[in-house]
Amino acid sequence: MKISARNVFKGKISHLEIGAVNAEVAVGIAGGGKITAIVTNGSVRSMDLAVGKEVSVLVKASSVLVLVDGGGVRLSARNILAGTVSKVVEGAVDAEVSIALDGGVAVHAVITKDSVKSLGLKPGVPATAVIKSSSVILAVTD
Amino acid sequence: MKISARNVFKGKISHLEIGAVNAEVAVGIAGGGKITAIVTNGSVRSMDLAVGKEVSVLVKASSVLVLVDGGGVRLSARNILAGTVSKVVEGAVDAEVSIALDGGVAVHAVITKDSVKSLGLKPGVPATAVIKSSSVILAVTD
Amino acid sequence: MKISARNVFKGKISHLEIGAVNAEVAVGIAGGGKITAIVTNGSVRSMDLAVGKEVSVLVKASSVLVLVDGGGVRLSARNILAGTVSKVVEGAVDAEVSIALDGGVAVHAVITKDSVKSLGLKPGVPATAVIKSSSVILAVTD
Numbered sequence: 249m250k251i252s253a254r255n256v257f258k259g260k261i262s263h264l265e266i267g268a269v270n271a272e273v274a275v276g277i278a279g280g281g282k283i284t285a286i287v288t289n290g291s292v293r294s295m296d297l298a299v300g301k302e303v304s305v306l307v308k309a310s311s312v313l314v315l316v317d318g319g320g321v322r323l324s325a326r327n328i329l330a331g332t333v334s335k336v337v338e339g340a341v342d343a344e345v346s347i348a349l350d351g352g353v354a355v356h357a358v359i360t361k362d363s364v365k366s367l368g369l370k371p372g373v374p375a376t377a378v379i380k381s382s383s384v385i386l387a388v389t390d
Numbered sequence: 391m392k393i394s395a396r397n398v399f400k401g402k403i404s405h406l407e408i409g410a411v412n413a414e415v416a417v418g419i420a421g422g423g424k425i426t427a428i429v430t431n432g433s434v435r436s437m438d439l440a441v442g443k444e445v446s447v448l449v450k451a452s453s454v455l456v457l458v459d460g461g462g463v464r465l466s467a468r469n470i471l472a473g474t475v476s477k478v479v480e481g482a483v484d485a486e487v488s489i490a491l492d493g494g495v496a497v498h499a500v501i502t503k504d505s506v507k508s509l510g511l512k513p514g515v516p517a518t519a520v521i522k523s524s525s526v527i528l529a530v531t532d
Numbered sequence: 533m534k535i536s537a538r539n540v541f542k543g544k545i546s547h548l549e550i551g552a553v554n555a556e557v558a559v560g561i562a563g564g565g566k567i568t569a570i571v572t573n574g575s576v577r578s579m580d581l582a583v584g585k586e587v588s589v590l591v592k593a594s595s596v597l598v599l600v601d602g603g604g605v606r607l608s609a610r611n612i613l614a615g616t617v618s619k620v621v622e623g624a625v626d627a628e629v630s631i632a633l634d635g636g637v638a639v640h641a642v643i644t645k646d647s648v649k650s651l652g653l654k655p656g657v658p659a660t661a662v663i664k665s666s667s668v669i670l671a672v673t674d
Contacts, residue, residue, distance in 0.1 A: 340481030482623030
């Protein structure tokens with residue numbers, strides 16, 4: 249499988265909670281991080297999702313927000329991944345920002361070029377990737 | 391807090407309805423507008439969300455659609471914000487379109503350059519920003 | 533109605549299942565394909581959605597992922613649309629990829645330029661569009 253999602257994290261399901269319609273699935277990724285996904289209960293069944301199962305976590309770069317100076321902020325988004333900006337590629341409107349997380353994993357975000365400027369993003373700057381759990385897609389290959 | 395979401399609206403929660411899994415949160419913004427977000431009940435608790443509380447409403451520009459000539463259309467998206475195009479910045483693939491709402495607030499959308507052309511978007515043209523409530527993130531700082 | 537969503541498919545609702553909070557709506561599109569949307573039960577009521585009703589299915593190009601070599605993969609995303617790349621337009625950061633589906637309909641995706649390269653996308657290459665059902669907006673005009 250090759251997929252256009254710029255963020256593909258391999259991991260094992262560490263927690264799975266079935267709700268009325270959707271399930272919340274937490275996946276432990278390399279470096280000790282964790283990413284939470286909301287998927288339908290139908291997907292849990294059709295993909296045989298269970299604690300311990302290996303899955304790929306897919307997140308489009310356009311679904312990632314970048315936060316700086318976030319001390320004291322609480323967000324409704326579930327995934328808050330702290331790291332350091334490792335790369336910025338600017339286009340005319342958008343820019344791709346890569347954030348290296350503590351565990352060695354990188355998260356890629358496509359944000360507007362204006363935001364890169366207003367947030368002062370450049371390599372070496374501490375930054376946090378923010379991802380809504382409803383923006384996460386899970387994949388299994390077995 | 392500085393965040394890459396191009397759209398950050400400050401406001402007060404005007405309505406909050408708890409469902410089985412998610413809650414619907416309406417936030418009154420400057421100029422009399424309203425933006426509705428769907429967040430998990432867990433977020434309502436962890437963020438102490440309640441009617442009257444001040445929150446920031448975050449929406450990525452890439453989550454905003456632009457509608458013109460929308461007379462008689464009904465959409466499944468909850469947030470329909472009418473205004474006038476104030477600015478268009480074109481890139482090779484994408485373009486950023488700013489729409490000034492009646493209340494003085496602006497909404498920014500990243501859409502394809504092809505759509506700018508087919509919709510005839512340019513400063514002064516009436517246009518409506520469309521945002522799914524599931525694309526909205528809430529933030530609190532206390 | 534003219535809307536910035538690059539993907540607008542006209543079709544008829546073939547299946548509608550009401551849940552506790554949300555409803556799952558399947559829409560048959562030209563060429564025999566099907567696209568599934570998750571909308572709130574409130575939208576079902578306000579839009580008078582029912583099996584047989586004509587609707588427009590709206591999907592932003594930035595909500596579409598592109599998959600190649602997907603044999604054996606199971607995804608939590610509900611809409612998996614196989615076809616052939618018909619066009620690629622590259623920008624500095626992003627690229628727009630058009631995929632012609634079997635039924636003559638085309639799906640447009642905005643993905644990063646890096647992904648175009650790593651997936652080897654160019655006209656004639658088999659590719660699959662992947663769309664989360666929560667990224668789909670429905671519109672009716674009557």
